[in-house]
Amino acid sequence: MDGGAAGATGWMTSDRREVEQGRDIDMSLQGQRIVVIGGTSGIGLAVAEAAGREGADIVVASRRRQSVDAALERLPHGTEGHVLDATDEAAVGAFFQRVGAFDHLVYTAGESLLMEGFLESDLDRARRFLDTRLWGACTAVKQGAPLMRKGGSVVLTTGTAGHRPMPGTTVAASLCGAMESLTRALALELAPLRVNVVSPGVVRTDLWRDLPEEDRKGLYESSAGSLPVGRVGEPADIAEAYLYLMRGGYSNGSVVVVDGGGVLV
Numbered sequence: 001m002d003g004g005a006a007g008a009t010g011w012m013t014s015d016r017r018e019v020e021q022g023r024d025i026d027m028s029l030q031g032q033r034i035v036v037i038g039g040t041s042g043i044g045l046a047v048a049e050a051a052g053r054e055g056a057d058i059v060v061a062s063r064r065r066q067s068v069d070a071a072l073e074r075l076p077h078g079t080e081g082h083v084l085d086a087t088d089e090a091a092v093g094a095f096f097q098r099v100g101a102f103d104h105l106v107y108t109a110g111e112s113l114l115m116e117g118f119l120e121s122d123l124d125r126a127r128r129f130l131d132t133r134l135w136g137a138c139t140a141v142k143q144g145a146p147l148m149r150k151g152g153s154v155v156l157t158t159g160t161a162g163h164r165p166m167p168g169t170t171v172a173a174s175l176c177g178a179m180e181s182l183t184r185a186l187a188l189e190l191a192p193l194r195v196n197v198v199s200p201g202v203v204r205t206d207l208w209r210d211l212p213e214e215d216r217k218g219l220y221e222s223s224a225g226s227l228p229v230g231r232v233g234e235p236a237d238i239a240e241a242y243l244y245l246m247r248g249g250y251s252n253g254s255v256v257v258v259d260g261g262g263v264l265v
Contacts, residue, residue, distance in 0.1 A: 027247045030055035033102035034246070037061045037086055037140050038109030040071035042205035043157070046235035047106050047242045052076040054243070059099055061086075062109070086136035093143045104246045105144045105154045107137045110207065118170040126171045133157075134178055145190055153194040155245045156183055160201045160259050180255050187253030194252040196245040201259025203233040228261035 034051050038044035039060030048058045052075055060075065061084040062068050068081040075081075084095050086109045110133045116122070137156050145154070161169045162176030176199070183197040202223040224231045241256045257263060 028054065029104075029243065029246060031057065032104065032246075033057045033059070033099075034104045034106065035059045035061070035096075035099060035102050035144065036106040036108065037084065037136075038107060038157075040064075040067040040081070042108070042207060043200065043203065043235045043238045043242075044106065044108035045071055045074070046239035047108065048075055048079070050236070050239045050243055051246070052079065059102070061095060086140060087131045089139050089143070092139045096143045096147055099144075099147070101147055101149055102144075103149050103152045105140060105148065105152075106242055106246075107140050107155070108157045109133070109136055110157070115168045115172070117168055121171065129171060130175060130178075133175055134182070137179070138182070141186060141190075141195070145193060148193060150192075151249065153196065153246055154186070154190075155242050156195070156197040158183075158197050158199045158255070160199055160257060160263055162199075163257075163263050183255065184253045191252070194245075194249070196251055196254045196256065198238060198241045198245070199255055199257045199259070200238045201227075201233060201257075201262040203235060203238055205235055223262075226262075226265055227259075228264065231260065233258065233260060 029051050034048075034056045036044050036048045036051075036058065037060075039048040039058070040062035044060070044062075048060050048071070052058050057078070058075060059080040059082070060068065060071055061082040062071070063083065063085055065083050068083055072079055072081045080099075082095055082098070085091050111129060141154055141156075148154075156179055158176045158179035159172065160176070161173040162180060165173035179197055180199075183195055186195040202219065204220060220232050238258050241258045245251050245254070245256060
């Protein structure tokens with residue numbers, strides 16, 4: 001056999017082995033234990049609901065008891081719900097000790113979006129905004145990672161303001177850039193634990209609740225008119241990206257944008 005034929009045979013053997021190994025990859029979330037911090041409303045709740053439908057065991061945590069109780073009424077029987085201040089490291093550590101071993105961590109916690117002109121901005125409020133969304137995520141990963149099983153993953157949350165900032169989004173855009181950099185750094189430092197981040201565009205959630213109703217309605221309408229898909233996102237749309245990243249064992253350090261084509265226009 002000449003070298004070319006031998007090389008071709010070797011390639012086919014290697015390729016066949018990879019295909020055969022690929023058949024053994026379990027892409028199901030059935031029976032896996034998933035912790036969703038921020039999982040009682042909006043995107044986090046949609047992630048918990050979608051993963052629950054796939055047979056995962058769900059643990060949700062949020063700052064407000066009322067929100068936790070309401071979520072538990074919607075989620076599968078047996079779902080755990082905890083009241084948790086994600087900015088309190090001692091409380092977060094105690095929370096994970098109660099949870100015990102688990103497979104995936106999803107972090108979607110955050111207060112309403114901060115939109116204001118930079119020169120008029122309240123920097124104390126901006127710090128609180130970053131405390132929950134950035135430092136809360138860091139705290140959750142630091143305390144939760146040691147308890148995660150082999151093959152587990154972390155999925156964080158950012159936004160498209162880092163790529164397409166608008167006036168009034170300086171703090172939010174800064175956060176988005178930080179979350180992407182954090183994701184890539186953690187993906188290397190925590191390997192083989194996988195760390196990825198989802199970047200939603202405009203989504204119809206309570207995060208816009210601080211906008212007056214007419215302004216919020218106008219935002220949705222103008223966004224829908226400019227997007228190639230012709231509508232703003234719903235929490236269930238975004239949840240699919242989180243499930244993909246939990247299932248996809250070859251995704252690591254990735255930023256998955258789900259914005260209806262917003263970064264294109």
